[in-house]
Amino acid sequence: MKKNTNLRALAAQTIEKVVEQGQSLSNVLPAAQKTIADKDAALLQEICYGVLRTLPQLEWIISQLMERPMTGKQRALHFLIMVGLYQLMFTRIPPHAALAETVEGAVALKRPQLKGLINGVLRQFQRKQEELTQEMNRGDQQYLHPKWLLTRLKQAWPQQWQKIVEANNQRPPMWLRVNRQHHTRDAWLTLLQESGKNAEPHPEHPDALRLEAPCSVAQLPGFEAGWVTVQDASAQGCVALLDPQNGEVILDLCAAPGGKTTHILEAAPEARVMAVDIDAQRLARITENLQRLNMTADVKLGDGCTPEKWCGDTQFDRILLDAPCSATGVIRRHPDIKWLRRDRDIAELAALQQQILEAIWPHLKPGGTLLYATCSILPEENHLQVAAFLERHEDAVLKGTGSDQQPGLQVFPDPLGGDGFFYAKLLKK
Known part of the structure; x- marks a missing residue:
């Protein structure tokens, strides 16, 4: 009671x-x-x-x-x-x-x-x-932002900071990912419209739909059967860039709650996927998501800084590293981030990201792909981090995301688009 x-x-x-x-x-x-x-x-x-x-x-x-x-x-x-x-x-x-x-x-x-x-x-x-x-x-x-964050945004993005702040202060749209193993996006959209709701397809991400009005997942056709998943459009962008293939051994590192793990398996159902996270409670969410979608992955509790403890000497064809970050790109979803983060956290997070990148790079096969991603909009965690990594590693090459001067793709939060996100695709020579 x-x-x-x-x-x-x-x-x-x-x-x-x-x-x-x-x-x-x-x-x-x-x-x-x-x-x-x-x-x-x-x-x-x-x-x-x-x-x-x-x-x-x-x-x-x-x-x-x-x-x-x-x-x-x-x-x-x-x-x-x-x-x-x-x-x-x-x-x-x-x-x-x-x-x-x-x-x-x-x-x-x-x-x-x-x-x-x-x-x-x-x-x-x-x-x-x-x-x-x-x-x-x-x-x-x-x-509606703390002074330290406003200062950083003005310095990093003098032209865009006001739009970023404006987007952060709005309620987030509800994005869905249609499971291509069950329906095409258009076929599922028809089912949604028959249930009295409507959604807009994303112009770039092939599985993404934005609901006209957020609703309970119980109202989404086939949610329990795994036909559709709630996932922001920008997060969905990871799998298109990672480009997973059937038969490959793929690592999803810092994987909780499992949205990207299941998206990899929707794109390449015969890939062998290992999903690793340091947080036991959030790890359970990966298992729940896999079960709802009737998928299998090797789910492990582990620290990204010490991969040898959970993967031994395994070599991966592809690695998705959704690195721990300031989450400054998802403030509209989690407004408490503005008051939980401190200015000093950014240098600490950048040091942790560097440590994980250095630790996991030896586990990528020559010819393999590592996608570095964050839900941050701060340069220290994003293009500056990747530029420094490329300088240290002659066997790393940037592929199709940004330029050598400013490596990676930076997406800003958008009222009708996805969250703030960063991606950099690295190939190992």
Whole structure:
């Protein structure tokens, strides 16, 4: 039996875990959703994602309405005020309902004596909303990104940074990958249209469709039978570049949750695929995805820095390395990335990427292909990383992705397109 929990208080506690404790929203949100009625799970998700998307604006408004922020044991109430502000600014929830439920959240957070304060701050906002909103849209808080990230984006992409930021702040489209072993994309699209939904084919990626409106996977024809998978268009681009062939031995490194592993097997069902990841919990997702699609791969727990421990002296025809990265290309899907990442993380991630690249290169057969990919839009993790690798390895050649001056293909997040992604295809002489 699920408890009758105050949803706004639960949202405040969930956001606090992300912002104050550095936990990932994709870890803490599902646990919170299990404690409430199923019909309320979508609203909890909307509030948590929305607050994390618009955090700098909400922080700025609170700074205008309160002399000092709430700290220590009262910190959860700071986030409860944010939850109230977000509802008033960005949702269709009637203001009286948003106010009443948010104020009651103080009781659930064991601070009933502060109900009057919460009520006062939110009502003050209602009175000043117009002037506050105008002023708010003048400063850096309008971009909804931490300063360090804005600085990096402006330096790396002086022409494109505003478009990148704009795309990051929007809700992501829902992309699907049609399993070519069951249907052509057009044939499955017809089935989708017969079920009352529509989607747009991607101009470059042959299996990709963008739904006109996101929906539950239960509403997708043949989802449980493996006819279709939810996967962003840019992530689907990996397999076209990797170009897997039947009979080859292929490694998918840092493979969880298994979207690319299964895509490789859809493209080359008779390839021998090894899928490796360092995270045991996420590794289980690979197995689940393989089972739904009725596919087989050799799934292993392993560290990309020490391949000899999990593959011995195996040589692979092709390696897909979807390297651990800052995930700055998928902020629209995971707005908590903006608040979990720190400026110093980028150099650490680049060092880890280099270590994995160096460790796995000897396991690629001469004549083989390694596709280096990240869901980042920062040069240190992408073209600068690959340029340095090419300089160190005379037996590595860039193939069809970028130029020697700027190796690799950089894709930016796009409101109607895929996420931010980087690919570099390397051949071993």
